[in-house]
Amino acid sequence: MAQKKTHCDCLNTIKPVRDALDVISGKWKLPIIISVGVGNERFTDIQESIPGITPKVLAKELKELEQHKLLKRTVLDDYPIKILYTLEAYADTLTPIIYSLKDWGLNHRIVVSQR
Numbered sequence: 001m002a003q004k005k006t007h008c009d010c011l012n013t014i015k016p017v018r019d020a021l022d023v024i025s026g027k028w029k030l031p032i033i034i035s036v037g038v039g040n041e042r043f044t045d046i047q048e049s050i051p052g053i054t055p056k057v058l059a060k061e062l063k064e065l066e067q068h069k070l071l072k073r074t075v076l077d078d079y080p081i082k083i084l085y086t087l088e089a090y091a092d093t094l095t096p097i098i099y100s101l102k103d104w105g106l107n108h109r110i111v112v113s114q115r
Contacts, residue, residue: 023068028053028061030098033091036071041084070094 024030028050035049047058062085065071070091076082 023070024094026061028057029065030094030101032058032061032065033070033087033094034098036085036087037091037095041086043083043085046085 024033031050031053032046035046038049040046040049043055043058043062046062047053047055050058053061062071062073066073069088072086072088074084074086076084
């Protein structure tokens with residue numbers, strides 16, 4: 001017979017999952033990471049690639065992703081000044097998670113449409 005998991009075992013799973021969700025959850029963070037990952041480096045390109053995101057929200061989300069070491073912000077001293085966003089190497093650790101979510105989402109659409 002399987003041994004019953006303890007309260008501590010549950011918390012040992014919940015806490016790191018909660019930490020991860022605190023960093024990447026919300027409506028915009030993963031779409032921003034995906035957009036930058038496919039080559040959109042400039043603010044306007046990122047905004048145009050994500051329907052419905054406002055400039056104010058995008059600026060806030062970019063700052064948070066930069067604080068979490070997922071994005072790098074580079075200021076080029078051209079005229080006019082250019083600001084580019086690129087993924088940090090650490091963001092690559094999200095790639096399998098993003099593809100798993102994509103696969104799950106595609107499958108979920110099929111399951112729901114069969115009702």
